[in-house]
Amino acid sequence: MPIEIPDVVIDRLPVYARALASLDRQGRDVVSSQELGAQLGVTPAQIRKDLSYFGRFGKQGRGYNVKRLLEELHQILGLDRKWRMVVVGVGQLGHAVLSYGGFAPQGFDIVEAFDADASVIGKQIGDLVVKPVAAMREALAGQHIDIGIVATPAAAAQQVIDALVESGVRAILNYAPIAAHVPRHVRVKDIDPVLSLQSMTFYLKSDLAHSPPK
Amino acid sequence: MPIEIPDVVIDRLPVYARALASLDRQGRDVVSSQELGAQLGVTPAQIRKDLSYFGRFGKQGRGYNVKRLLEELHQILGLDRKWRMVVVGVGQLGHAVLSYGGFAPQGFDIVEAFDADASVIGKQIGDLVVKPVAAMREALAGQHIDIGIVATPAAAAQQVIDALVESGVRAILNYAPIAAHVPRHVRVKDIDPVLSLQSMTFYLKSDLAHSPPK
Numbered sequence A, B: 001m002p003i004e005i006p007d008v009v010i011d012r013l014p015v016y017a018r019a020l021a022s023l024d025r026q027g028r029d030v031v032s033s034q035e036l037g038a039q040l041g042v043t044p045a046q047i048r049k050d051l052s053y054f055g056r057f058g059k060q061g062r063g064y065n066v067k068r069l070l071e072e073l074h075q076i077l078g079l080d081r082k083w084r085m086v087v088v089g090v091g092q093l094g095h096a097v098l099s100y101g102g103f104a105p106q107g108f109d110i111v112e113a114f115d116a117d118a119s120v121i122g123k124q125i126g127d128l129v130v131k132p133v134a135a136m137r138e139a140l141a142g143q144h145i146d147i148g149i150v151a152t153p154a155a156a157a158q159q160v161i162d163a164l165v166e167s168g169v170r171a172i173l174n175y176a177p178i179a180a181h182v183p184r185h186v187r188v189k190d191i192d193p194v195l196s197l198q199s200m201t202f203y204l205k206s207d208l209a210h211s212p213p214k
Helices: A007-025 A033-040 A044-052 A066-077 A092-099 A133-140 A154-166 A193-210 B007-025 B033-040 B044-052 B066-077 B092-099 B133-140 B154-166 B193-210
Strands: A083-088 A108-115 A147-150 A171-174 A187-190 B083-088 B108-115 B147-150 B171-174 B187-190
Touching: A007 A033, A007 A044, A007 A066, A007 B193, A033 A044, A066 B193, A083 A092, A083 A133, A083 A154, A083 B193, A092 A108, A092 B092, A108 A133, A133 A154, A147 A154, A147 B193, A154 A171, A171 B193, A187 B193, A193 B007, A193 B066, A193 B083, A193 B147, A193 B171, A193 B187, B007 B033, B007 B044, B007 B066, B033 B044, B083 B092, B083 B133, B083 B154, B092 B108, B108 B133, B133 B154, B147 B154, B154 B171
Parallel strands: A083 A108, A083 A147, A147 A171, A171 A187, B083 B108, B083 B147, B147 B171, B171 B187
Antiparallel strands: none
């Protein structure tokens, strides 16, 4: 594909796919960009523009074929295959990640789990037994792992990320509150609830300033 | 403030603040936009442009005063005060949220927790006792709550969000995999690891397509 597609467009496609999957389950065949936009809180023009990067999907005035657009988005996003993931850090959060039922149905399989804590190593969670993080490189050698989920404390995270990258992982889902350093070919998505909260308080604060006192 | 500030700019400010806080702890007095950018993986021009929405911070060629810029960002983002939050849904994820040590030091206090499950209601977690979600409106009446954290299953989430909004909550941190509907005056930030993964697989897939076979 010769055109550079903005990251924000790529970030919206899974949201569209999720909404289309829900419409498909409801037995809907066609949806307009108006209706999809209203459901998702984006403008119809935005949806049409985002999809236009990938070709022509809807027919003028007829809306989108739900199943076909969903399939196309799955292909575009690489959701028509399985992805192998490892989790590093099996504290409360890592445990919640390992127990979350939402990954596997979407093709994201967690195939290994690691921790540094002797009281957690050897523990069975679902089908997995937690292995020592010190032996991670050996454990991953020869395995093809696509994605690393980092749920360690902040202080350990960069070192873990380095080891994952050296083991061939090309995408990191980072729950640790650090700005991870990775080579150019590796993608990182941060999940940090504090940053999300802090970007909302800007608006809460402004509302307070602009509302009349009660 | 008469100028409309893009949401993406507001989203980056907490990241800047986190990096500055870390520099401040290391005893650093001054930082250049080059160094800050290199740490965070954004261009120095981006940082300067983002900050220019809020006035002049750095002196040409002298870099930013770490403490002063941090304080200004705290004021801009409303991080110089306390925010009151409730958690709804105390499953594995909600439990991890309630036990997370990262909220309170940043001024985010969880003051109530609710669940629908009789086996969870009445449970003590830290200083809180989980209350029945059916009694949430009564429990929140007369309280000032800023932010609701929704960690319920998808099917329950919209109803919970409606109840939170009716109780005066103006910001929702939504862990449920739904596109939440809220009135215009309410902010929502979604935390959905599946969406984050799905926006990375686009790039993994493209890499595979473009790399020579091994």
